[in-house]
Every structure is written in C-alpha cells, then in structure tokens.
Amino acid sequence: MKMESHFRIHLVILTLVLALAAAFRSYAAETDSRSDTESSDSLELLVGDEIRLSFPGAPELSGEQRIRRDGRITLAFVGEKEVIGYTSSQLEDKLLEWYDDQIVTKEVTVTLLSSTFPIYVQGTVLQPGEIMSDRHLTALEAVLKAGYDPKQANLKKVRVIRTEGDRRKNFNLDLQAVLEGEDVEPFFLKPSDIVMVPEKFIWTGRR
Known part of the structure; x- marks a missing residue:
C-alpha cells in the first residue's frame, strides 16, 4: 500500500513537471516569434544592452x-x-x-x-528570489522560470511592482489567461521589477 502511495505521488509530481515544461516551451515559442518586433519597437533601451x-x-x-x-x-x-x-x-x-x-x-x-538585468519573483513559487536575464523577459516567463504549483499559485492575480525614481507602480496581471490560450499582450519586465504570485484561496466550508 505504501509503495503504491509513493508511486502515485511521484506520478503526480512528474505530471506537474511535464505540464510546466510544455507550457514554458509553448509560451517561449510564442514570445520568441514576437521578440524582434516587441523588443525592438516597444521596449526602452537599458544600461548594459x-x-x-x-x-x-x-x-x-x-x-x-x-x-x-x-x-x-x-x-x-x-x-x-x-x-x-x-x-x-x-x-x-x-x-x-x-x-x-x-x-x-x-x-x-x-x-x-x-540585455542583462535582474528581476525578482516572490510569493507562491518554488524558487523565489533573483533571476538574471540576458534578454527582455515577460512576467509569465519569470514565473515559469521560478516554478509554481498550479494547485497553490493564483496566476489570475499576479502583481508586478516597479520602482521608477521615487515612485512605485503596481500592475495587475492575469497570467492564467495566457496559459489558457487567450490573446493577451505579453507584459515585459524592466530591471529590478518584483513579480508577486499570490496563493490561491481555498474555501473549506469550515468555520
């Protein structure tokens, strides 16, 4: 019984890893196909570019x-x-x-x-912390690089915190819509952006 239970756990983990890998490859291919236009025409040049x-x-x-x-x-x-x-x-x-x-x-x-710059992913991800990128990175790509558990991470309410001078801006993103195939404009990150991934609220029905 224990062996069967361990086997099921490993099978679930393997399924999640394969699903994340497939999502990353699919989204990376989509953003790479747009990279020439997006990076060249709409993104500001940075130190180190x-x-x-x-x-x-x-x-x-x-x-x-x-x-x-x-x-x-x-x-x-x-x-x-x-x-x-x-x-x-x-x-x-x-x-x-x-x-x-x-x-x-x-x-x-x-x-x-x-282009090389740091961004930070925090919250409900598997590897929170700094990510160094050698190209312009989207918010979804950053989350996929950090890894997440679909059962716990709420990708519908991801928040990007950006500091510009003495001002702080907040951007609310629905990254789940991108994974589900909706035609959503990629959100490109800037140096030192913080990507916050909240935890899903699960109603248990208990008081």
Whole structure:
C-alpha cells in the first residue's frame, strides 16, 4: 500500500513537471516569434544592452555597441550620446537627427542584440528570489522560470511592482489567461521589477 502511495505521488509530481515544461516551451515559442518586433519597437533601451546600428547608405557608421553605465554610446563624427530610455525606433529617429548633415540616405536600423538585468519573483513559487536575464523577459516567463504549483499559485492575480525614481507602480496581471490560450499582450519586465504570485484561496466550508 505504501509503495503504491509513493508511486502515485511521484506520478503526480512528474505530471506537474511535464505540464510546466510544455507550457514554458509553448509560451517561449510564442514570445520568441514576437521578440524582434516587441523588443525592438516597444521596449526602452537599458544600461548594459548591446545594440547594432546599421546605416545602409553609410556602412562606415555601422557597428555594434554596448550601452555604458552612464547610459551613453560613442558615435563616429557625433561623439557621445545618451540613449537609455529610447525605444529602438525612437533611437533610429534620433540617429537620423544627429547625422542629418552627414548622410545622404536617410535610413538606419537599430537592433537589440542582448540585455542583462535582474528581476525578482516572490510569493507562491518554488524558487523565489533573483533571476538574471540576458534578454527582455515577460512576467509569465519569470514565473515559469521560478516554478509554481498550479494547485497553490493564483496566476489570475499576479502583481508586478516597479520602482521608477521615487515612485512605485503596481500592475495587475492575469497570467492564467495566457496559459489558457487567450490573446493577451505579453507584459515585459524592466530591471529590478518584483513579480508577486499570490496563493490561491481555498474555501473549506469550515468555520
């Protein structure tokens, strides 16, 4: 009887692990398919990001750079420019402005190659704490990396806490809807964001 009980427990654990792995692969594939558009067009550049500048009409200006701690990069013939806070498309506009008198072909492409920053996952997860990411990470990906028990974690009421200067913002997310296949816009995290996963409330009927 004990052996049968242990076997059932191991079977349940294995089923949960396989389900989480399948969910992560499915969601990762979906977000990866959007990564070029999402990362380049809607996410702000951060300190430590590595970017590629491509000038079709002036290849001598093209190259790869990493954004320094002061938020700047060094541009040929232009000098040092602060670029953090811009999205890739916004930086493209600024580059055309900075090089307006020096290039004939008014075209430039900014590509985000890599990004490394910490985020934190707390609450009802299997491995709470810091997660270092080398790319822009969604809230769901962070929770999947930390691991969770579907019977205990309430993914319908996940909260992201973000500090910007002296202000703190809260974002309420329904990550369960994403896992269930609903068309929900991915929520991308920023450096030092805190993802809080609450516990499910289970009504026992007792007083």
